[in-house]
Amino acid sequence: xxxxxxxxxxxxxxxxxxxxxxxxxxxxxxxxxxxxxxxxxxxxxxxxxxxxxxxxxxxxxxxxxxxxxxxxxxxxxxxxxxxxxxxxxxxxxxxxxxxxxxxxxxxxxxxxxxxxxxxxxxxxxxxxxxxxxxxxxxxxxxxxxxxxxxxxxxxxxxxxxxxxxxxxxxxxxxxxxxxxxxxxxxxxxxxxxxxxxxxxxxxxxxxxxxxxxxxxx
Numbered sequence: 068x069x070x071x072x073x074x075x076x077x078x079x080x081x082x083x084x085x086x087x088x089x090x091x092x093x094x095x096x097x098x099x100x101x102x103x104x105x106x107x108x109x110x111x112x113x114x115x116x117x118x119x120x121x122x123x124x125x126x127x128x129x130x131x132x133x134x135x136x137x138x139x140x141x142x143x144x145x146x147x148x149x150x151x152x153x154x155x156x157x158x159x160x161x162x163x164x165x166x167x168x169x170x171x172x173x174x175x176x177x178x179x180x181x182x183x184x185x186x187x188x189x190x191x192x193x194x195x196x197x198x199x200x201x202x203x204x205x206x207x208x209x210x211x212x213x214x215x216x217x218x219x220x221x222x223x224x225x226x227x228x229x230x231x232x233x234x235x236x237x238x239x240x241x242x243x244x245x246x247x248x249x250x251x252x253x254x255x256x257x258x259x260x261x262x263x264x265x266x267x268x269x270x271x272x273x274x275x276x277x278x279x280x281x282x283x284x
Contacts, residue, residue: 068093070132070161071125073149075100075108075115079136081202082181083111085165086134096130122156133158135179135197139217141253143233147215150179150197160197168200177214195232204236207244222254231266240275 068090072083075098086093097116100106105115133153137146153160160179164170168182171189177196182188185203192206195214200206202220210224213232218224222236225244230236234248237256248254248264255271255278264270269278 068132069130070095070134071122071130071158072098072113072134072136073100073119073153074098074136074138075102075105075110076136076138078138078199080111081183082134082136082163083113085163085181085183086161088166089161089163096125098136119152122152122158126156126158131157131159132161134161134163135181139199139235141235143215143217143235143251146197146199146217147233150215153179171208174206183220189226201238213250234264237271 070093072079072095095113097114098110099118099121100115101118106117108115135149137149139146162176162178162180164182165184167184168186170182173190174188174192176194179196180194180198182200183202186200187205188200189208191209194212197215198212199217204218205223207224207226209227211229213230215233216230218236219238221239223241227245228242229247231250233251235253237254239256240254240258242260246260246263249266251267252264253269254260258271258275259273260275271278
């Protein structure tokens, strides 16, 4: 199976290693990145071929699968745009699960999502499309994580947490059981969330309090 990767930064390295470990027949033909400074460089042996303008050509050459190596710090909109663009170009976006992650057989992981090394997705959890469950993150039982969310490294969603589309759960943060995090909300690094977070709101601290309020578009 021939695969193209999108992104050439640090997160792309993590996903690239996971993809190569998934199946013996995967051939990563290269990477694409919008930053021209990356073009021609090698990332763990994969050449950055150019930008998204090559997608149509690659598809015509028989490359039908892609993975998303674009991360997200607070803002997940760029990753969402990459996902939508791949679908428009008729690529099948790989769901990537590290061989060191633990995903319950009763959990659901959506198309294009990435479950990184050491992450745990527990029983009954539902992960949407194009989600990152980053290194060492825990999504406990019966959580509902919508599309385009990033659960950053070491973050913990306790049982029954609901995270709406586009939200960012910062590294090392904890969200108490049963709490809801609204669309495009941001939970800051190391926060302890014990109450619902409104859409578009940034919260931080222990316990977490609003840093900036807003309403998602």
